[in-house]
Amino acid sequence: MVDCWQSIVGRLVAPEVNRVMRRFVTRMLWSAASVAALFVAVASCGAQTADGVADPQIAAALKQVSAQRIQATIEKLVSFGTRSTISAQDAESIAAGRGIGAAREWIKSEFERDSKDCGGCLEVKTDSFEEKAGGRIPKVTEITNVYAVLKGTDVASAKRIVLVTGHYDSRNSDTFNVTGDAPGANDDGSGTAVSLECARVLSKMKFPATIIFLTVAGEEQGLNGSRHFAKMAKEQGWQIEAVLNNDIVGGDKSAEQNHAVVRVFSEGVPSAASEQDLRQIRGLGGESDSGSRQLARYVDGIGQTYDVGVKPMMVFRLDRYLRGGDHYSFNEQGFSAVRFTEFRENYNHQHQDVRTAGGIEYGDLAKFVDYEYVARVARLNAATLASLAAAPGAPANVRLVTKDLENDSTLTWEASPGATEYEVLWRETTSPEWEHAQKVGGATRATLKLSKDNVIFGVMAVDRAGHRSLAVVPGAER
Numbered sequence: 160m161v162d163c164w165q166s167i168v169g170r171l172v173a174p175e176v177n178r179v180m181r182r183f184v185t186r187m188l189w190s191a192a193s194v195a196a197l198f199v200a201v202a203s204c205g206a207q208t209a210d211g212v213a214d215p216q217i218a219a220a221l222k223q224v225s226a227q228r229i230q231a232t233i234e235k236l237v238s239f240g241t242r243s244t245i246s247a248q249d250a251e252s253i254a255a256g257r258g259i260g261a262a263r264e265w266i267k268s269e270f271e272r273d274s275k276d277c278g279g280c281l282e283v284k285t286d287s288f289e290e291k292a293g294g295r296i297p298k299v300t301e302i303t304n305v306y307a308v309l310k311g312t313d314v315a316s317a318k319r320i321v322l323v324t325g326h327y328d329s330r331n332s333d334t335f336n337v338t339g340d341a342p343g344a345n346d347d348g349s350g351t352a353v354s355l356e357c358a359r360v361l362s363k364m365k366f367p368a369t370i371i372f373l374t375v376a377g378e379e380q381g382l383n384g385s386r387h388f389a390k391m392a393k394e395q396g397w398q399i400e401a402v403l404n405n406d407i408v409g410g411d412k413s414a415e416q417n418h419a420v421v422r423v424f425s426e427g428v429p430s431a432a433s434e435q436d437l438r439q440i441r442g443l444g445g446e447s448d449s450g451s452r453q454l455a456r457y458v459d460g461i462g463q464t465y466d467v468g469v470k471p472m473m474v475f476r477l478d479r480y481l482r483g484g485d486h487y488s489f490n491e492q493g494f495s496a497v498r499f500t501e502f503r504e505n506y507n508h509q510h511q512d513v514r515t516a517g518g519i520e521y522g523d524l525a526k527f528v529d530y531e532y533v534a535r536v537a538r539l540n541a542a543t544l545a546s547l548a549a550a551p552g553a554p555a556n557v558r559l560v561t562k563d564l565e566n567d568s569t570l571t572w573e574a575s576p577g578a579t580e581y582e583v584l585w586r587e588t589t590s591p592e593w594e595h596a597q598k599v600g601g602a603t604r605a606t607l608k609l610s611k612d613n614v615i616f617g618v619m620a621v622d623r624a625g626h627r628s629l630a631v632v633p634g635a636e637r
């Protein structure tokens with residue numbers, strides 16, 4: 160309903176759309192006594208919002224995300240006793256259903272079943288390597304990432320990849336303990352379940368671009384699995400445009416939990432920035448415009464376009480204090496990647512041996528997980544993956560023409576295959592979110608009566624159905 164109101168107010172303010180103003184007016188309308196007159200308009204209202212247009216097929220797919228399936232996945236993962244990366248993976252342990260080897264084989268079989276259900280649409284693969292001893296790896300250990308590829312249907316667009324990941328390894332109090340129970344229901348059975356559920360639901364659809372559903376190991380030993388995968392992707396020239404890392408998205412059932420919010424962490428200054436990049440960031444104020452930050456803003460927009468039951472809360476930092484995660488492995492290789500984590504973590508339920516002490520229950524047990532919450536986070540992920548995989552690629556070589564001193568701003572970019580029009584976004588330099596958007600048609604050049612010195616610009620590619628690409632902030636061109 161609120162989306163509808165925004166749409167109506169938006170039309171009044173269009174074509175130049177001021178999102179902040181729209182939200183303000185929307186709130187005013189809600190409190191006004193004369194609001195009844197507008198209900199007539201609401202009846203014919205579509206799903207358009209300031210942030211994009213909901214695709215009915217994607218909206219229908221989101222309804223297939225099942226909290227029951229997610230519960231079954233997490234309980235199955237917990238049933239392997241421990242999924243420590245350095246736990247057993249010999250044939251006997253796999254047959255007995257205990258240890259990381261058994262978990263790995265089960266995840267693989269889940270992807271294979273999904274693939275069978277869609278006529279072989281998924282390519283199920285493993286990325287195995289031997290990690291040498293050192294740090295939290297006591298001896299040479301085979302680490303295996305398991306993933307499924309939903310190849311894009313368009314030859315050119317299939318090179319573009321969006322990816323969702325969670326880590327299937329777990330730990331207890333001592334990272335070197337390989338035999339004690341380490342249920343890892345929330346950390347990160349929940350993120351693994353998000354990857355698997357997205358694969359199950361989205362494999363029933365077709366997209367021009369490619370989606371990869373990944374589960375990695377070695378996170379708790381030092382991000383070993385994701386580091387190997389991200390390096391492989393970089394070396395092989397994969398065009399990964401977005402990585403969604405879900406780690407601790409179980410919505411721990413503590414009294415202070417906010418089950419309506421999920422945090423989205425993103426780096427500001429790119430980890431992979433060159434000296435030249437850093438000079439430009441310092442000179443022009445690009446500290447909050449990394450690819451990862453644009454991805455976080457995209458997720459924020461998806462949270463407003465689709466009714467997934469949970470709102471993204473952007474956190475403008477790489478990760479929480481003293482913590483890290485698999486998105487960083489991708490950031491290091493220059494890929495845009497964000498981390499989803501529940502609003503409030505319960506440290507009694509992470510990285511702890513299962514025990515009761517002083518009347519407190521410790522351990523990462525399934526009973527503390529809110530499966531409905533995980534399903535909402537999975538819907539947010541699925542909507543983001545589907546929207547990006549359906550959309551044209553982001554415009555390349557976006558440039559601000561700066562050869563003359565002038566108060567107008569001219570932007571140029573290369574055409575994106577599949578795009579029918581482009582949107583120029585802008586915001587004040589102090590604003591966290593895009594505040595304005597202007598459609599500029601199908602040309603690859605636009606001049607706006609705004610000073611580039613006073614705002615930050617971005618350009619998005621949009622297709623006929625309204626699917627939008629990530630925003631790209633221009634570089635300066637003399």
Ligand SMILES: [Zn+2]
Nearest residue numbers: 346347406407
């Ligand atoms: Zn974790």
